[in-house]
Each structure stands twice: as C-alpha cells, then as structure tokens.
Amino acid sequence: MALRFFNTMSRRKEDFVPLEPGHVRMYTCGPTVYNFAHIGNFRTYMFEDLLRRYLKYKGYKVTHVMNLTDIDDKTIKGSREKNISLNEYTATYKKAFFDDLDTLNMERAEHYPEATTHIPEMVALVKKLIDKGFAYEQGGSYYFKIAAFPQYGRLSHMKLDELKTGARVASDEYEKEQVSDFALWKGWDEADGDVYWDTEIGRGRPGWHIECSAMSMKYLGETFDIHTGGVDNMFPHHENEIAQSEAANGKTFVNYWMHSEHLQVEGRRMAKSLGNFYTLRDIMAKGYNPLAVRYLLISTHYRMQMNFSFDGLEASRNGLERYLDFLSNLEDVASTVDGGEADGFIAGAKTGFENALDDDLNISGALGVVFDFIRDINRLKAENRLSKAEAGRVLDIMNRFDSVLGFRKKQAGLDADIEAKIAARIAARKAKNFAESDRIRDELLAMGIILEDTPTGTKWKRKL
Ligand code: AMP
Numbered sequence: 001m002a003l004r005f006f007n008t009m010s011r012r013k014e015d016f017v018p019l020e021p022g023h024v025r026m027y028t029c030g031p032t033v034y035n036f037a038h039i040g041n042f043r044t045y046m047f048e049d050l051l052r053r054y055l056k057y058k059g060y061k062v063t064h065v066m067n068l069t070d071i072d073d074k075t076i077k078g079s080r081e082k083n084i085s086l087n088e089y090t091a092t093y094k095k096a097f098f099d100d101l102d103t104l105n106m107e108r109a110e111h112y113p114e115a116t117t118h119i120p121e122m123v124a125l126v127k128k129l130i131d132k133g134f135a136y137e138q139g140g141s142y143y144f145k146i147a148a149f150p151q152y153g154r155l156s157h158m159k160l161d162e163l164k165t166g167a168r169v170a171s172d173e174y175e176k177e178q179v180s181d182f183a184l185w186k187g188w189d190e191a192d193g194d195v196y197w198d199t200e201i202g203r204g205r206p207g208w209h210i211e212c213s214a215m216s217m218k219y220l221g222e223t224f225d226i227h228t229g230g231v232d233n234m235f236p237h238h239e240n241e242i243a244q245s246e247a248a249n250g251k252t253f254v255n256y257w258m259h260s261e262h263l264q265v266e267g268r269r270m271a272k273s274l275g276n277f278y279t280l281r282d283i284m285a286k287g288y289n290p291l292a293v294r295y296l297l298i299s300t301h302y303r304m305q306m307n308f309s310f311d312g313l314e315a316s317r318n319g320l321e322r323y324l325d326f327l328s329n330l331e332d333v334a335s336t337v338d339g340g341e342a343d344g345f346i347a348g349a350k351t352g353f354e355n356a357l358d359d360d361l362n363i364s365g366a367l368g369v370v371f372d373f374i375r376d377i378n379r380l381k382a383e384n385r386l387s388k389a390e391a392g393r394v395l396d397i398m399n400r401f402d403s404v405l406g407f408r409k410k411q412a413g414l415d416a417d418i419e420a421k422i423a424a425r426i427a428a429r430k431a432k433n434f435a436e437s438d439r440i441r442d443e444l445l446a447m448g449i450i451l452e453d454t455p456t457g458t459k460w461k462r463k464l
C-alpha cells in the first residue's frame with residue numbers, strides 16, 4: 001500500500017510523493033518560548049515526532065525544521081513584565097523545551113532556527129513583497145495587502161466577500177472575523193522597549209507569520225513537501241505564510257499541509273489562556289512516568305480530538321508496562337527447539353503495522369496490531385513453542401516498531417550505573433553480606449529501579 005496523508009489543502013487523503021525521491025523536507029511550527037510548553041503543545045509535537053519517525057522507518061531521508069518563536073507579542077510582553085532582556089527571558093524556556101523533548105523521547109529535528117537570528121532573511125522577504133506590490137507601509141509598519149492576492153483563504157476555506165479592503169490587524173493572533181491586511185513588520189513603539197532591529201525597512205521587529213515563511217524557505221527551499229501544526233495554526237498563521245511565500249515567489253509553497261487536533265480538557269482546548277493546562281513537569285511531579293505521557297499523546301489518531309484525563313494516563317501506563325515487560329521477558333526464552341509459528345506472526349504484524357501507518361498514520365490500528373502480536377507471542381511462549389532464535393527475531397521486529405513508537409528509552413550512562421550497582425549487589429550476596437545487598441536494593445528502589453531475582457539471574461526495570 002502507498003503512504004497516504006490527509007492534506008488540509010484538498011481536504012482528502014493523497015498519495016505521498018516527495019519532490020526529491022527518497023528525501024522529505026518538512027517544517028513544523030515550533031514553540032513560542034514565553035512559557036513552559038503544556039502537554040497540549042506536546043500532542044502536536046508528538047504527532048510530528050511520529051510522522052518523522054515513520055518517514056524514516058519507510059527509508060526516507062528526512063530534513064525536518066522546527067522554528068523557535070523567540071520574538072513576538074507574547075515574548076516581548078513577558079520579558080518586559082519581568083524586566084529582563086528578551087534573550088534572557090526566552091533562554092529559560094528554550095532550554096526547558098529541549099529538556100522536555102528528551103524526557104519524552106522525541107527525536108531532534110535537523111534544524112531549530114530562532115527568529116531573532118534570522119531578521120535579515122525576514123527583511124529581505126518583506127522588501128520583495130514591497131517591490132512586487134503585495135505590501136505597503138503604514139505608520140512605520142508594513143502590511144500584506146490581501147486584496148492583491150486573490151487566492152487568500154484557500155487553506156481554511158474562507159469567504160473573502162465580506163473582506164473590508166484596507167482594514168488592518170497588527171497583532172500576531174486574531175480571529176477569522178478579523179480577516180484583514182496583516183502585519184509583516186511592526187515599526188517600533190514604546191511598548192517594545194529595547195526590543196528592535198534597525199534595518200532597511202526601518203526600526204522595528206518582524207510579525208510572527210513572516211518568521212515561519214522566511215525560516216522554512218531558507219532551510220527547505222521555496223517549495224517543500226510537508227508543513228504541519230495544530231489546527232489553530234491554520235488561520236491566520238498558515239494562511240498568512242502561504243500568502244507571503246507564494247506572493248513573493250509565484251510558486252506553490254507547500255505540497256502537503258497536515259494539522260493535528262487539539263488536546264482538550266473537559267471539552268475545551270487545553271490552552272495557557274484558559275488556565276486549564278498541565279506542563280510535563282506538573283504531571284511528572286504527580287509521579288507519572290514521562291513515557292506514559294508519550295504513550296497517551298501518541299495513541300489517538302492525530303486528526304481526532306482527544307480528552308486529557310488521569311484515568312487515560314493510567315491506562316497508558318498499563319499499556320506501556322505490558323509492552324516493556326514483553327520486551328524484557330523475551331530475553332528469558334532459552335529453548336533451542338523452534339515452535340515454527342513465530343515467523344508467521346512476525347510477518348503478519350509487520351504488514352499490519354505498516355498498512356495502518358501508511359493510511360494517514362493510523363496509530364490506533366498500528367498499536368492494535370502490536371498488542372495482538374504481543375498476545376500471540378506470549379501464548380507461544382507460555383506453551384513452550386518459542387525458541388531463543390525465534391524470540392530474537394521477535395525482538396528484532398519489535399525494535400523496528402519501537403523506532404517509530406519510541407516507548408523504550410535507552411539511557412546509556414544511567415543504565416551502566418544501574419548495571420554496576422546490580423553487580424555490586426550480586427558480589428555482596430556471594431560474600432553473604434546481606435546488609436550491603438539490601439542496602440543496594442533500597443538504593444536502586446529509591447532511584448525507581450525494581451529488581452527481580454529469576455533463575456536466569458537478576459533482572460531490573462524502571463517503575464512506571
Ligand atoms: P504555541 O507555542 O502557542 O505557538 O503553540 C505551539 C504548537 O502547539 C502549535 O502548533 C499549536 O497549534 C499547538 N497547540 C496549542 N494548543 C494545543 C492543544 N491544546 N492541543 C494540541 N496542540 C496544541
């Protein structure tokens with residue numbers, strides 16, 4: 001089956017064909033670093049992580065760019081309220097963002113361009129739009145003239161009849177009812193304090209939308225394959241990116257637009273402005289393992305709304321435990337006699353997993369296949385019909401699946417430390433120093449490591 005994605009532009013599933021065979025170029029709108037990201041934001045980033053991991057699984061080279069919005073209305077407001085420089089203010093949240101990515105076992109993109117270090121590219125783009133008659137100046141700011149771009153509104157299917165020509169909106173975020181000429185460049189005013197750049201188009205700072213047009217095209221070219229974001233980005237942000245980029249270059253900006261639905265809390269979007277949000281840190285402080293959060297966020301299809309609840313998180317924790325225990329228990333299989341059935345299950349699981357994800361990343365289908373496979377292999381194992389060699393092949397395919405799911409997190413340095421402590425405990429027991437052996441067990445337990453003494457040796461796992 002061919003890989004297919006639902007394209008927001010056409011509102012249907014389309015076969016995915018990248019511009020350059022074997023190489024996918026994708027852009028994902030990154031965080032506005034004015035606060036800690038909440039798990040709603042991470043639902044969108046998790047969908048993008050699944051997308052990039054599956055493209056790699058399919059053998060594509062992926063060039064993935066995620067920007068960091070470190071200059072916009074919200075970051076300026078935040079830094080001024082705290083009375084610190086913009087850079088100092090955003091540095092805290094940039095670091096927290098990357099820490100959280102690692103904690104959630106998300107892969108790094110190839111590039112994380114920051115808006116503040118790409119001002120010349122943005123100014124060049126605004127100048128191009130001025131030269132071509134798509135932009136005009138008003139009170140030191142520059143606006144995009146949507147009347148000059150009749151295709152405006154195609155992505156979000158807007159009707160432009162009611163459009164009041166000449167109406168302008170200066171803020172970065174606004175509602176559909178306010179559709180009008182939007183700011184490309186905002187001339188300096190007092191509220192900006194010392195945040196400004198002196199450029200050929202005057203003193204000021206970029207609008208939010210021009211940032212993503214300039215940075216995506218710099219790293220991916222004037223036309224690239226995939227652009228993603230949460231559904232709230234469709235209007236005005238992505239609509240404005242298309243207008244700016246296509247007006248400037250006269251070319252299609254992006255071939256596939258993909259948008260993920262929101263994480264909700266009691267029927268409303270999880271959002272900082274509503275105060276109904278949890279950060280990853282909030283949830284970990286309640287004792288949950290971040291990989292259970294990963295499992296939860298990834299496991300609902302990206303185009304379906306998803307409600308956050310602690311019951312759901314608990315169910316994810318249980319699913320994760322079953323998955324990790326399965327991997328760990330495969331290592332105990334010692335039989336040298338092939339049962340002869342495992343390879344059939346392996347082939348079936350591989351086909352099922354790929355068919356599901358090829359169909360617009362049907363993750364629930366893919367997870368269903370994985371858990372059926374786990375059940376089937378567990379049965380073979382319980383009935384002594386699985387050899388060590390067959391278990392090895394099961395492990396190989398599970399590792400392939402896990403390159404997409406990312407549920408098993410390798411922590412090389414930490415793991416080696418744990419192994420060393422376990423070796424010390426075994427030595428203590430051999431020497432009949434049971435006090436020392438118990439002390440090490442307790443020390444490991446305090447680190448969240450559970451030991452299990454089995455006939456084949458001591459095994460360990462992380463408490464979930
Ligand atoms: P922001 O930092 O507000 O620019 O948002 C970063 C990303 O998170 C954007 O792609 C948003 O669409 C996305 N996002 C914001 N809130 C949610 C939510 N409740 N569920 C899923 N994605 C969200």
Ligand code: ZN
Pocket residue numbers: 028029030212237
């Ligand atoms: Zn963006």
